[in-house]
Amino acid sequence: MPTEREVQHPDGRVERITETTAAPTTVVERRGSGMGAIVALIIGLLAVLVIGYFLMNMNNNEAVESNAIAGAAESVGNAADNIGEAARDAVPERAPAPAN
Incomplete structure (x- = not known):
């Protein structure tokens, strides 16, 4: 027994x-x-936090890049407007042709 x-x-x-x-x-x-389970839980939580930080940082970098591209496109548009105005100012206005 x-x-x-x-x-x-x-x-x-x-x-x-x-x-x-x-x-x-x-x-x-x-x-x-049960200390092993508690330690594993803490390590897992830290890993999730670190991964989340990097994902959010990557998202912020994409937003900064998008804003930079939009700013550059706006600058190109402004430059084209300035060139158009300068071309209009460079050509003297013609008097209307007399009607026959």
Whole structure:
């Protein structure tokens, strides 16, 4: 008939020991305090935060690039308007031709 007992250690570990009288076999189950799961959870949360930061930063860079392109296009349009005005000012106005 197997005999079972549990040993609790000061650090929170629990050992479950099963002994049988027929054979000198001892089975030991060890269960931790769960600190490994907490550490893994914290590391996972930090990884999500870092990835989120980089994704948001990438999105901001795309917005800055789009604004720069729009500003350059507006500058080209303004330059074309200025050239058109200068061309109109350079050509003297002609008097209307007399009607025959």
